[in-house]
Amino acid sequence: MLVVMERNATASEIRRVVAAIEEMGLEARLLPGKQRSAVGIVGNDGSVDASPLSGLPGVLEVIHVTQPYKQVSREWKPDGTVIRFPGGLAIGGDDVVVMAGPCAVESEAQILAAARAVRDAGAVFLRGGAFKPRTSPYSFQGLGKKGLELLAKAREETGLLVVTEALDPAGVDLIERYADVIQIGARSMQNYSLLKRAGQTRKPVLLKRGMAATVTELLLSAEYLLAEGNPDIILCERGVRGFDAGTRYLLDLTAIPLVHRLSHLPIIADPSHGTGHRDRVTPMARAAVAAGADGLMVEVHPTPERALSDGVQSLAPEQFAALMKECRMIAEAIGRRVAEPAEVP
Ligand code: PEP
Numbered sequence: 219m220l221v222v223m224e225r226n227a228t229a230s231e232i233r234r235v236v237a238a239i240e241e242m243g244l245e246a247r248l249l250p251g252k253q254r255s256a257v258g259i260v261g262n263d264g265s266v267d268a269s270p271l272s273g274l275p276g277v278l279e280v281i282h283v284t285q286p287y288k289q290v291s292r293e294w295k296p297d298g299t300v301i302r303f304p305g306g307l308a309i310g311g312d313d314v315v316v317m318a319g320p321c322a323v324e325s326e327a328q329i330l331a332a333a334r335a336v337r338d339a340g341a342v343f344l345r346g347g348a349f350k351p352r353t354s355p356y357s358f359q360g361l362g363k364k365g366l367e368l369l370a371k372a373r374e375e376t377g378l379l380v381v382t383e384a385l386d387p388a389g390v391d392l393i394e395r396y397a398d399v400i401q402i403g404a405r406s407m408q409n410y411s412l413l414k415r416a417g418q419t420r421k422p423v424l425l426k427r428g429m430a431a432t433v434t435e436l437l438l439s440a441e442y443l444l445a446e447g448n449p450d451i452i453l454c455e456r457g458v459r460g461f462d463a464g465t466r467y468l469l470d471l472t473a474i475p476l477v478h479r480l481s482h483l484p485i486i487a488d489p490s491h492g493t494g495h496r497d498r499v500t501p502m503a504r505a506a507v508a509a510g511a512d513g514l515m516v517e518v519h520p521t522p523e524r525a526l527s528d529g530v531q532s533l534a535p536e537q538f539a540a541l542m543k544e545c546r547m548i549a550e551a552i553g554r555r556v557a558e559p560a561e562v563p
């Protein structure tokens with residue numbers, strides 16, 4: 219439930235609404251906004267009688283949030299969430315933010331070469347898994363903490379921000395010390411103890427859509443993060459299971475305008491996992507930018523044929539540079555801009 223205040227409501231009128239909600243044994247959350255201020259009721263408010271609130275001075279209206287999720291909804295917060303990073307970079311604003319790098323951190327030479335290549339082509343985030351969720355327990359599982367140290371080294375050298383995946387709550391404890399954004403992978407989208415822990419970190423979280431998850435389920439998983447107090451959530455469409463073996467997954471680009479309508483959270487697209495084949499990555503990256511994605515996550519490897527994971531879908535550096543050029547033109551055509559890297563420190 220949302221108590222929307224009149225434009226000229228005073229601070230004491232807002233305080234009175236908060237007190238009334240708390241007297242009802244519920245938790246109130248202040249929601250200042252550009253268009254209007256509101257006070258949200260957090261928790262299960264299904265049976266709450268709103269009439270004592272609607273009569274209070276300064277109250278414009280009381281809205282029952284119609285979706286099963288609340289804090290992630292546009293009803294709750296009409297203004298889009300913009301997540302700001304040092305150096306002026308923002309996700310959820312006008313700029314399209316590109317994250318690129320290998321599937322996994324494999325060695326110092328590999329991650330530094332990848333970082334330099336994606337930075338030179340114009341990416342602003344370096345991606346790379348140190349803890350890999352692999353279908354087979356015998357596949358390369360990542361370098362663990364050593365991988366995080368190598369990512370930190372690559373950040374120092376290139377000025378790129380770092381995004382990397384946490385597989386479990388202990389991984390969040392470690393990764394929040396190294397990364398600028400903590401990734402929760404498709405396989406973990408409904409790992410609720412991980413979501414709760416990631417909701418308590420101060421770092422932004424990139425939440426990928428599960429390969430069999432609906433958009434509503436994605437938003438409900440994001441709700442876990444907001445409910446724990448983390449407002450800085452970036453969603454990621456990475457493809458859902460299709461029926462055609464010709465594509466590894468089916469990149470659901472409709473999810474981008476749909477999420478923008480339903481939620482104030484930014485959403486990026488991952489055309490690498492979303493297609494599973496190198497030759498389909500650039501066309502779907504272009505389409506994602508055209509569809510309004512707030513960013514892209516692209517797998518790039520200095521030598522894709524030697525990658526320890528996801529080599530078939532990884533772009534070589536020159537292919538990524540071409541993708542960036544095309545995406546810049548498409549972003550401009552729809553009144554946006556691909557975010558530029560900061561000056562090298
Ligand atoms: C990844 O980004 O490395 C990854 C494993 O992606 P997903 O969780 O979307 O499969």
Ligand code: MN
Pocket residue numbers: 321322491517527528
């Ligand atoms: Mn991968």
